Amino acid sequence: MPKICLLLKEKRPAWVELFEKEGLEVCCDYRLPEAIDNILSQPPDLLIIEYELSPELVYDLLIALKTTLYLPFLPVLLVLSATEFQLDWERYPVDDFFSPDILPPELLARVHLAFARARRLADNNPLTGLPGNTSILKYIQDKLDKGEEIAIGYVDLDNFKPFNDRYGFARGDEILRALARILTNVVRTYAGDQGFVGHIGGDDFVFVCPLPKAEKIAQEIIDHFDQVVPNFLDEEDLLKGCFISEDRQGRTCRFPLPSVSIAIVPNRQGRYKHYGEISAVAAQIKKYVKQIPGSTYLLDRRKAKN
Amino acid sequence: MEAQKREIKRKLRQLQSLPTLPPVVSRLTKLIGDENTTALQIAEVIEKDQVLTSKVLKMVNSAFYGFPKRISTVSSAIVLLGFNVIRTLVLTASIFEMMQSEDLGLWEHSLGVAAASGILAQHLELKNQEEVATAGLLHDLGKVVIRAEFPHFYKQILRLVEQEKLSFLEAEKQILGMYHGEIGEFLVRRWNLPERLVEPIAFHHEVEKARKYKKETAIIHLADIIIRALGYGNGGDPWVPGLQDKAWRWLGLDRKDLEELLPLLDERLLELRFFTLEIQGLGFA
């Protein structure tokens, strides 16, 4: 049952009843700090929020939800009175707005429309919530078409297979989610809305950012990953500094602890025209990075051959 | 007493957020308002406050993020939650409307125990030193809960300590039918905090009950005693509890180790004094 959350200035039992009749689960909390706590730890499927509640806090909450919790497709409807229509819409990440004295049929129609739009947009990875391959390809191709000086970073986890063998898939999923969080936060910090993070699948991720920021971002992803990874390891393995696990032939082997490798492909002076060229170059660089033990990144510094 | 315990647990289940000291929050709000503030600077302040630390850990270990019971340090939590979420958490933190003079003492006690635990963990060459310090910071969270949620009982406990010369812990048992270790445990389990933090919080006064994290629990137990003996902060009563034999054996320390550690601790506590003085100044100015 989809959950809809109301954050309003005053109680509106009529709205609650309206939504409950439609079979939606409604949560409404009128104490702002608790409400925000709850929304950030258990996000709803749709949020209706009143601007006048606290313009500053509402904005902060929306930014947190949309950009750092990778919930770009969470529909948010803003309740706005007629005197406030001249909001800065570029800045305000909402999907729709309506006035506090909206009639019930219109309110319902807008809620259903918002749900439908969210469903159409989703090609997100179910595990991490990050945009999937269609969005990745579209985003990068779009930047190439404009000839922007961007860098594309291919991130993958080293020794993910032995990690899964040792601790099981559930913990493997946990570490992928943690990596997704780190990528999102770092790219957001240094590139703002000039950045993008996607999940290709399995233990492969990609990020896109302005070229001058690429190395800083890669280094920070590495630092943060190495800092967080001990939370996911058992004490004995941490002490040994490696796992003992079986290889494909069933022999007992020592494997290093998980680390990340990042291959960065720069698009200098519009050198690449198609996404396919980028992934081919990335594959070559990856081979080198993977040979270096521990977490590392490598930026392709080769000059164009023409 | 059983009915009383049930009633307390019922209230704990409804508990949404704990208040913290107003000056800590105003200091953080100032930091956050400054564009040049880094996540690291914010972490440094959060790590000195037991309530905000528990709040951040509760959030990062909530089911939504998909790695419950894993994250035990503030620095990891900040990396995973991101600046915007931390910012929102701090801006919506609730504060004590009336800060009492004992409150600061309780905060100082927790800070002191965090410092001593960290130093002990370092001396014993444990891998997870930051986490042990976090356990030290949170160890008396149950007392904050009593102070904030059951102020009436809290007053009764303090009165009993003063009039009957009981330890705080004995007085808690008489008034509430349970004590701060159990209350803290009840909450941090509900919040999905990792077992390595839960055991020291639950068992720092009954180390024999520790299962998986004996060393960590024993460290917090010893750190608590050292800090009380040094008279740093306020643990609720003026008496120093006895050292449990088991804890001492698990750690394998001797007198000489302690002589080596105390100067290090002194230095660290002096640094912390500057922090608490600043907080105090902000609070009562």
Ligand SMILES: [Fe+2]
């Ligand atoms: Fe205690």
Ligand SMILES: [Fe+2]
């Ligand atoms: Fe204590």
